[in-house]
Amino acid sequence: MALEITKELLNNVEDMIQNQKDAALSELFADIHHADIAEVLDELSFDDAVYIIRLLDSETTSDVLMEVDEEVRENIFEQLSTKEIAEEIDELDTDDAADVIAELPEERKQEVIQQIEDREHAKEIVELLRYDEDSAGGLMAKELVKVNENWNVLTCVKQMRQQAEYVTRVHSIYVIDDEGKLKGRLSLKDLLMASTRAKISDVYIPNVDFVNVNDKAEEVANIMRKYDLEAIPVIDELGVLVGRITIDDIVDVIKEEAEKDYQLAAGITQDVDSEDSIWDLTKARLPWLFLGLIGGVGAFLIMEGFHESFSENAVLFFFTPLIAAMAGNVGVQSSAIIVQGLANDDVKGSIKNRLIKEMLLAALNGFMLALVLFAFIWGYSGEVQKAFAISVSLIVVIIVAGLIGTFIPLFLHKRGIDPAIATGPFITTSNDIFGILIYFTIAKMIIGF
Structure with missing residues (x-):
């Protein structure tokens, strides 16, 4: 059962540290899993966390250090000598040890490696550091x-x-x-x-x-x-x-790949979290927001080209947000399914077959939604021609959005680009523009304005 990290527990730990009750602290943490100890350290000040690291034995603290937040671990290591860090690393498996050493500043890496007593262990760690961290060599441990x-x-x-x-x-x-x-x-x-x-x-x-x-x-x-x-x-x-x-x-x-894909889908281009600086968060978010701005300007220019017809066909203008929203939603749904399939290696067969399947699916969904929309507009305004024009436009927009949402991630994957970038703002913006263009073009053809 997981330890519940309460305010009372944290206050108790801080009190024991302040009064240097080392025996009581050691007894408290003796039967606690290292992952729970790490959670406690994440909630304490850096000085208190360092105090506990120095108090507990290296076998325990080495496991704890692998569980704490990376920023907390970096700050703890800043307070420890190279010999103390080496003692912790000596207790770790080679893969974890290599990960920890890779986080250290360049000048401290060599100092820590030289301080590791088990020279064979140190040699294996150095060997692992030569591999790319995102490769099998960077993940593996030498112990077997x-x-x-x-x-x-x-x-x-x-x-x-x-x-x-x-x-x-x-x-x-x-x-x-x-x-x-x-x-x-x-x-x-x-x-x-x-x-x-x-x-x-x-x-x-x-x-x-x-x-x-x-x-x-x-x-x-x-x-x-x-x-x-x-x-x-x-x-x-x-x-x-x-x-x-x-x-x-x-x-x-x-977990890391899922977090990265989630951020890409949300329009965040860098690996960031809520604790990062405002500048880092801005750099991660701004590019896709800028793309959205360009998309909005593009939609404005398309609508501006049909502005003369707005006075006689105001109902078309009122349904523009619906068309844009449906295009964006369908595109995101389609791309999300493909991205998930590519991540799990479940997408098989040719792109052509996948596009045909998505077109049929989009046509079926679009037809059912168009029937509901046609009935609503006809009942609300009594204008059959305009209801027909908007409904047909919806079907075509949904089909095109589905095809775009399917094709782009497959295309990016073929080019070695992370297909997760195709979800979120990218698909939404592109489908907004194409959706509005298709909407007014079909409406003009049917109504004749």
């Missing part, structure tokens, strides 16, 4: 259990015991050859059932999912999601097993 295909079962078990000491959780046992190349995986059941003299090459499973160090993080996430994997091995260009990626790292990738 691997066995040689030429070992017998007895030797294998002995080696596994030694390796498991340095692995927090053993998800899989990987099999390699004498050159370190990945050959397959080993079932624990098969290992237990086999004779102690049997060779691993006779009992291992050759079929194993894997990724390359240079594969994109999103590709790794899709593979692990598709095959329900808790961990996946990582190989280099020569096929040598170099690490593994676990599900907790992939959850972080999925």
Whole structure:
């Protein structure tokens, strides 16, 4: 059960820190999960957070530091010496350690690495820092259990015991050859059932999912999601097993990607949050707002071209917001479905088939909505011709909006551009302009003004 972070608890912690009741603080946090401790630190002042970090043992605080907000962690590290940071990093798995060191200022990175006592651990961290953070190499940890295909079962078990000491959780046992190349995986059941003299090459499973160090993080996430994997091995260009990626790292990738896509869909071009400066938030929001401004001016110019007919056909003017809104809504719906499908790798087949399907769907929705709108306008004004013109325009606008909302994200995806940019203001603005242009053009053709 999650710890409830109450005002009373925080006041109690602050009081114990102020009165230096170290024993009481240690007892309080002894049975609390590191994620809950991190939540407490997020609510405290930086000085109080540093006090607790220095009080608790490195094994606990290293896990806590991975859970706290990034800004809080940066401020805590500013208060710690390079030796103290190195002691915390020494307790972390290599992937987490590399992530933490990557956040440090350049001049402190080398100082911290030099202070890490376990030189083999430090060497593996440095190796991980060479990879792009959005690649499989940047996500992987070096800790894993691997066995040689030429070992017998007895030797294998002995080696596994030694390796498991340095692995927090053993998800899989990987099999390699004498050159370190990945050959397959080993079932624990098969290992237990086999004779102690049997060779691993006779009992291992050759079929194993894997990724390359240079594969994109999103590709790794899709593979692990598709095959329900808790961990996946990582190989280099020569096929040598170099690490593994676990599900907790992939959850972080999925969360970050979802947040980025959500912000793009809302018209925010940079990765920001509510705590960022006004200037950073302005830079992230202004480009799409400017696009909306241009779209509004474009819609004005289109309507201005038909201004002479407004006096005789005022009802057309009154339904302009409805047409623009329907165009924007349909476009966003269509693009959201496509973007979601692309993110989950569920969009199959040709663009042509996808557009035909969307056109039929939009036509059906447009026809049903147009019937309701026609009945309303006819009943309200009694003008059948104008009701017919507006209703037909609505059907065409919805079809075009659906096609635009489908085609643009597919087109961007083909060009290697994040299709999430196609949702939100981009689609809304473009469909507003096309919608109004189509609306008045069809109305003019039918009514004849």
